[in-house]
Amino acid sequence: MLRIALPNKGRLSDDARELFGDAGLEVRSTGTRALTASLGGEFEALFVRAQDIPEFVADGAADAGVTGWDLVCESGRALDTLVDLEFGRCRLVVAAREESGVDKLADIAPGARVATVYPRLTARYFADRGSAIEVVPVSGAVEIAPHIGIADVIVDLTSTGSTLKVNGLREIETVLESTARLFVARDAVASASAARRRSMDELTAALTSVLRARGKRYLMANVPRTALDEVTRVLPGLNGPTVIDVLNGGVHVAVHAVVSASTIYRTIAELKALGAVGILVTRIERLMP
Numbered sequence: 001m002l003r004i005a006l007p008n009k010g011r012l013s014d015d016a017r018e019l020f021g022d023a024g025l026e027v028r029s030t031g032t033r034a035l036t037a038s039l040g041g042e043f044e045a046l047f048v049r050a051q052d053i054p055e056f057v058a059d060g061a062a063d064a065g066v067t068g069w070d071l072v073c074e075s076g077r078a079l080d081t082l083v084d085l086e087f088g089r090c091r092l093v094v095a096a097r098e099e100s101g102v103d104k105l106a107d108i109a110p111g112a113r114v115a116t117v118y119p120r121l122t123a124r125y126f127a128d129r130g131s132a133i134e135v136v137p138v139s140g141a142v143e144i145a146p147h148i149g150i151a152d153v154i155v156d157l158t159s160t161g162s163t164l165k166v167n168g169l170r171e172i173e174t175v176l177e178s179t180a181r182l183f184v185a186r187d188a189v190a191s192a193s194a195a196r197r198r199s200m201d202e203l204t205a206a207l208t209s210v211l212r213a214r215g216k217r218y219l220m221a222n223v224p225r226t227a228l229d230e231v232t233r234v235l236p237g238l239n240g241p242t243v244i245d246v247l248n249g250g251v252h253v254a255v256h257a258v259v260s261a262s263t264i265y266r267t268i269a270e271l272k273a274l275g276a277v278g279i280l281v282t283r284i285e286r287l288m289p
Ligand code: AMP
Pocket: 068, 088, 089, 090, 156, 157, 158, 159, 160, 161, 162, 163, 164
C-alpha cells in the first residue's frame, strides 16, 4: 500500500483532507492525534509537519507527499510534481519597510540583511541577480525583523497581502509562486514496480478528476428547437451539448452540457434570452473527459 505524507495541521491539512475525501479517499484515522490513517482503504496517510514532507518523500519514508511548492523548492531535494492541487496559493516575495525608500531590487544595497524562513531560496534568488546580500535565517514572525533592526528587507510568504500591509511593509518583487502539489522523488517513478506505478497513476487520475470538476457545472435546460444553433454556440460543452427530445409536441428540446462555473451567470442569461426554460445547474463530483 502506498504511503502518502500529508500536512498534520493548518489550512494545507484541511484542504488536503477535503480534496482526498472528494476523490473517495477520506481520512479514516483511529484517533485525533494519530500519525497514520487509511485513505479510503486504498492508501496510507502519514501526518507530519508540512516543512518535513519534502525530506520524507526524498528519503523514501513516504512514496508521495502533499505540501506547498515553496517548501519543496526550499528543501532543494530532487522531487517532481505529479499534480498541482490548486489550493494553498501564495507568493514568496521580497518586501521592505514602506519608508525605506526601497522600491525595486536595485535599491537594496550590497551587504543588506535579508530575514527569511526560506534561506536557500533567498540566497539563490539574490545570487542569480548578482546581488550580494546577507541572509538572516529566522523561524517565524519575519514581518517584524525590519522594525527591530535585525534586517533591512525580508523574503516572506503572502497571499492577500494584508499581513505585509499591517506591518508597514511593501512588496518589491516575487521570488516564487506557490500552490500545494502532490509530488514524488525524482528517481522513484522509474524504479517503482508496475503495481506501484499503477497505484500512483490511479491516485493522480482521481485527484485530477476532482480538481477538473470543481471549475465546472452540469447545466440542463429546455430550449426552443428553432434556437438550437444559437444554443450550441452558447453551450459548446465538452463535445457539444447533448440534445434530447421532449415529449411536448416537439416545440422544445432538452440540452445538457458541462459549462465553466466562472461564467455560468452569463451562460444562463444568454440561454434565457434564447427562450430557455427549466434551467437546472448542478455541481459535478468528478470529470474524466
Ligand atoms: P496574508 O494573506 O498575505 O496576510 O498572509 C497571512 C499569513 O499567512 C502570512 O504571514 C503568510 O506568511 C502566511 N501564508 C499565506 N499563504 C500561505 C500558504 N499558502 N502557506 C503557508 N503560509 C501562508
